[in-house]
Amino acid sequence: MTKDAKAILQVVDLHKQFKDLEVLRGITEEVREGEVVSIIGPSGSGKSTFLRCLNLLERPTSGQVYFQGVEITDKKIDIDRHRQKIGMVFQHFNVFPHLTVLQNITLAPTLERKIPKEEAKDRALALLEQVGLVDKQNEYPRKLSGGQKQRLAIVRALAMEPEVMLFDEPTSALDPEMVKDVLGVIKDLALSGMTIVNVTHEMGFARELSDRVLFMDEGVIAEQGSPREIFGNPQNSRTIDFLSKVL
Amino acid sequence: MLLVEQIIKIWSKYSTVFLDGLTGTLWISAVTVFFGTLLGMMWALVQLSKVRPLTTIYGWYVGLIRGTPILLQLYFFWLWLPKALPLELSNTQCVIVALVVNSSAYVAEVIRAGIQAVDFGQTEAAKSLGLSNRNMMCYVILPQAVKNILPALCNEFISMIKQTSLASVFFVSELTTSFKTVQSITFLAIPPLIISGMIYLVVITFLSKMVNLFEGRLRVSD
Numbered sequence: 453m454t455k456d457a458k459a460i461l462q463v464v465d466l467h468k469q470f471k472d473l474e475v476l477r478g479i480t481e482e483v484r485e486g487e488v489v490s491i492i493g494p495s496g497s498g499k500s501t502f503l504r505c506l507n508l509l510e511r512p513t514s515g516q517v518y519f520q521g522v523e524i525t526d527k528k529i530d531i532d533r534h535r536q537k538i539g540m541v542f543q544h545f546n547v548f549p550h551l552t553v554l555q556n557i558t559l560a561p562t563l564e565r566k567i568p569k570e571e572a573k574d575r576a577l578a579l580l581e582q583v584g585l586v587d588k589q590n591e592y593p594r595k596l597s598g599g600q601k602q603r604l605a606i607v608r609a610l611a612m613e614p615e616v617m618l619f620d621e622p623t624s625a626l627d628p629e630m631v632k633d634v635l636g637v638i639k640d641l642a643l644s645g646m647t648i649v650n651v652t653h654e655m656g657f658a659r660e661l662s663d664r665v666l667f668m669d670e671g672v673i674a675e676q677g678s679p680r681e682i683f684g685n686p687q688n689s690r691t692i693d694f695l696s697k698v699l
Numbered sequence: 700m701l702l703v704e705q706i707i708k709i710w711s712k713y714s715t716v717f718l719d720g721l722t723g724t725l726w727i728s729a730v731t732v733f734f735g736t737l738l739g740m741m742w743a744l745v746q747l748s749k750v751r752p753l754t755t756i757y758g759w760y761v762g763l764i765r766g767t768p769i770l771l772q773l774y775f776f777w778l779w780l781p782k783a784l785p786l787e788l789s790n791t792q793c794v795i796v797a798l799v800v801n802s803s804a805y806v807a808e809v810i811r812a813g814i815q816a817v818d819f820g821q822t823e824a825a826k827s828l829g830l831s832n833r834n835m836m837c838y839v840i841l842p843q844a845v846k847n848i849l850p851a852l853c854n855e856f857i858s859m860i861k862q863t864s865l866a867s868v869f870f871v872s873e874l875t876t877s878f879k880t881v882q883s884i885t886f887l888a889i890p891p892l893i894i895s896g897m898i899y900l901v902v903i904t905f906l907s908k909m910v911n912l913f914e915g916r917l918r919v920s921d
Contacts, residue, residue: 509823509826532829532830535827537829540824542820542823548839550843560828560830563834564828564830564834605824609827609828612829
């Protein structure tokens with residue numbers, strides 16, 4: 453990441469209220485092109501909600517979200533078109549059970565980007581090659597392990613050639629022995645220069661690969677900095693308290 | 700012993716009456732479920748549109764149909780429809796309209812429930828990929844919902860076979876009317892009643908087994 457890289461995602465004074473519960477209480481932040489940002493914090497701190505506001509799966513109560521300079525919180529814009537460039541990976545994979553591995557990947561590119569079937573298939577196979585799932589191309593997801601499903605979910609998102617990838621606790625639902633495979637794929641992605649926002653409980657991963665770590669607590673970003681600063685010399689008492697519990 | 704003899708005698712003499720009745724029952728049920736499904740789909744779309752006044756109307760409709768006895772609905776259409784429409788309507792036609800309206804409310808609920816039973820994560824994944832609402836419905840949600848909906852629709856058909864017996868009140872040609880017809884000819888009530896009942900039992904048991912088999916096959920592909 454170069455210092456004057458452009459901001460790809462910006463949020464301004466983001467608030468989100470669920471009934472009486474204010475989950476996000478004013479977040480202003482930006483993510484630059486090529487940056488790998490990890491979001492850590494205790495459960496219920498609003499990390500996932502914040503992430504889900506970035507592609508408007510959750511509509512913020514107030515505040516703005518800009519993607520590549522366009523305000524996507526504007527009700528008049530075609531949100532589907534912008535979401536195509538924002539990949540997302542979920543904790544519970546959410547692969548399409550009624551489609552084969554290959555169909556899972558080619559569905560969105562052929563439908564929404566009008567890429568010819570053959571071309572979409574070739575690209576999908578190349579992606580499957582990268583994550584070691586080529587031999588599963590004609591299987592249905594029920595035949596895959598959790599780790600394989602998550603790798604499929606990652607390449608499904610990548611097939612849309614997104615500008616940024618959002619990860620929502622991508623390894624939290626996995627058996628321990630599967631975690632490494634999935635982290636490996638995300639690591640390759642980070643090293644390839646992809647912009648990544650990663651909500652995670654994997655502190656080792658956040659420390660090793662992030663350009664920046666955001667610590668969230670009670671709906672705000674309580675502290676942020678380089679991994680070295682956050683893990684080596686945290687300033688905020690809540691950060692210190694949280695890290696003492698998880699490390 | 701006498702009863703069995705009577706049953707055999709009546710069956711050998713009047714089997715065509717019962718078989719005609721069965722044909723009527725199956726025909727009315729099939730037509731009803733077919734049009735009930737079409738109408739039910741439209742109601743389900745209304746409900747899924749989430750447009751405020753429409754969903755309220757849907758709520759009333761389903762509430763009214765499910766909250767009143769089907770026999771009353773049959774009487775209503777039998778009495779009202781010939782007055783409301785400038786057409787010569789047979790009893791059978793009035794009854795079918797009533798059953799279609801009744802069935803559509805149940806089918807709409809079956810479809811709505813089938814769609815809502817699809818994991819919400821599927822919707823989120825489809826949206827995050829930038830699929831339009833239409834494509835999400837057609838390629839992600841509905842193909843999965845169909846597995847929930849189809850067996851329930853088959854069961855709706857099976858229960859409609861039983862519901863159509865109410866049409867006998869209006870002397871529509873179907874299996875329960877067959878019993879009444881044979882009774883009025885022979886002055887014997889129990890034997891033809893048992894024959895009608897056994898035909899219902901055989902048909903419904905057979906169809907239920909088929910649905911179970913079908914359901915099992917859908918499960919396999921899960």
